Amino acid sequence: MNTLEALLKKRLDDRTEMGLLRTLRHNDPHLIDFTSNDYLGLARSTTLAERIHEHVGPSQPNGATGSRLLSGNSPQHEAVEKKLAHLFKSESALLFGSGYNANLAVLSALPQRGDTILYDELSHASLKDGARLSLAKRLNFKHNDLHDLASKLKHAQGQVFIVVESIYSMDGDQCPLAELVDLAEKHHAIVVLDEAHSTGVVGLDGSGLAVSLGLEDRIGVRVYTFGKAMGLHGACVAGSKTLMHYIVNFSRPFIYTTAMPLQQVAAIDCAFDYLKENIQLQQVLREKISLYVKAVEGLAERTISHSAIQTLIVPGNDNIRRVAGQLQGKGYDVRPILSPTVPAGLERLRICLHTYNTGEQILGLTEELKKLSSPE
Ligand SMILES: Cc1ncc(COP(=O)(O)O)c(C=O)c1O
Known part of the structure; x- marks a missing residue:
């Protein structure tokens, strides 16, 4: 093995041993999205995509x-x-x-x-x-x-x-x-x-x-x-x-x-216009957040937040990984945040709420969180 390979491998092996190895993975389209930052659903809006496409036009340089x-x-x-x-x-x-x-x-x-x-x-x-x-x-x-x-x-x-x-x-x-x-x-x-x-x-x-x-x-x-x-x-x-x-x-x-690139400049232009015309999305998101917050009110492990980002603390990297895996097994795309990204002892599920999460999906997830909080 050459020097560079040996050096990198040693550091990666150390990381694996600490249980902190990061790997790239694809989103599973069958899971319900409680992870992405697409709070208002604009990334998945086909109307916005069409607008951007029209606005960019055919004759822009590629870069x-x-x-x-x-x-x-x-x-x-x-x-x-x-x-x-x-x-x-x-x-x-x-x-x-x-x-x-x-x-x-x-x-x-x-x-x-x-x-x-x-x-x-x-x-x-x-x-x-x-x-x-x-x-x-x-x-x-x-x-x-x-x-x-x-x-x-x-x-x-x-x-x-x-x-x-x-x-x-x-x-x-x-x-x-x-x-x-x-x-x-x-x-x-x-x-x-x-x-x-x-x-x-x-x-x-x-x-x-x-x-x-x-x-x-x-x-x-x-x-x-x-x-x-x-x-x-x-x-x-x-x-x-x-x-x-x-x-x-x-x-x-x-x-x-x-x-x-100009394509991106045009997309920003269109997205703010689109949001202005669809500003009720903010209210839809607020309602989804309220539904979630009310449902988890009694859970001691949550941190207090009124935004689209919600958390549930499950101390320990192994524990939080296991819990996230269980939730994924039930169909919810919820990811663990490990230490040292957050301080040790404050490892957590980071749950992002979106306009497109249905009430049923949100309450389904909160039921699972409650079960975690008081296992039989
Ligand atoms: C608070 C905060 N600032 C800045 C960034 C970086 O922004 P970007 O993803 O556009 O590079 C992030 C992204 O995670 C963030 O959460």
């Missing part, structure tokens, strides 16, 4: 051919950015190929050496990785705990950036955003808000949490993603014109990558 600063820019990119800025009530918006890349772009470029990034301990990997790319000091604070944040703010050096999500991807709970913004202002800290799981599902026409609370002008940087409730792929950063000018000049994840 963007270069970065935005070289051959990849177009009036279509700028028109959609203008539309997104209007929706998200910001002066400006800038498209990115993914939320991961948008978060890297923001956090690698804004905080400088001598500054401090304070991030919620449950922040998504893309926010943590972005922070690691910056030269600033990084410190986490306890999840949604403003007392812990306040005490860390007292000792933080340089310009402080506070990094939070509007709805947390693993617990589905909401950031206490209004109070957090008050605290940030007291300390002249800049808030970076990731709206990945609120884009589309929260606020007027899907404009997210900050706009729904009227806080948009008090938050320095907002990131919206289109791969979840919008059913597509891609993301944008929303904020001031100066912020976008800065990113275009200083942010390597923006500068050194091929621009989004």
Whole structure:
């Protein structure tokens, strides 16, 4: 075996031994989807697909051919950015190929050496990785705990950036955003808000949490993603014109990558129009969430969430794998979230609710969860 193969194999074997080996698998179309982030069913909408197809038209280049600063820019990119800025009530918006890349772009470029990034301990990997790319000091604070944040703010050096999500991807709970913004202002800290799981599902026409609370002008940087409730792929950063000018000049994840293709730009354009015309989908989702929450009310193992992301804690990687396997055997596509993705002891089922989950499916799943909670 050559050196590289031996090195990789050893690390993979270690991982297998720890029970943490990851493998790619296909979705089983026979299982009921309680896993995907397609909360509003836009990814599976044939009407939206037809619209996108019509809107793209036949004569577009197959790719963007270069970065935005070289051959990849177009009036279509700028028109959609203008539309997104209007929706998200910001002066400006800038498209990115993914939320991961948008978060890297923001956090690698804004905080400088001598500054401090304070991030919620449950922040998504893309926010943590972005922070690691910056030269600033990084410190986490306890999840949604403003007392812990306040005490860390007292000792933080340089310009402080506070990094939070509007709805947390693993617990589905909401950031206490209004109070957090008050605290940030007291300390002249800049808030970076990731709206990945609120884009589309929260606020007027899907404009997210900050706009729904009227806080948009008090938050320095907002990131919206289109791969979840919008059913597509891609993301944008929303904020001031100066912020976008800065990113275009200083942010390597923006500068050194091929621009989004026009097909994708058109899809984003169509998806927000489609959502505006079908905004009742938000209410349908809320009703499905209420049905689920009411049905599992007594379960001690659940974490409290009013979003489409629900959880049931089953400590231990082996246990949670077994339980997820049992549920899959009963027809429910529910996946286990293992440690170290979540802290040890907080391994969980992550259950995503969708507009297209029927009441019967939801209650069927909750019955199974109750059986797990009190096995005979
Ligand atoms: C909170 C959060 N931010 C960012 C991302 C990354 O977004 P994308 O999938 O568009 O790269 C995710 C995706 O899981 C997420 O949950």
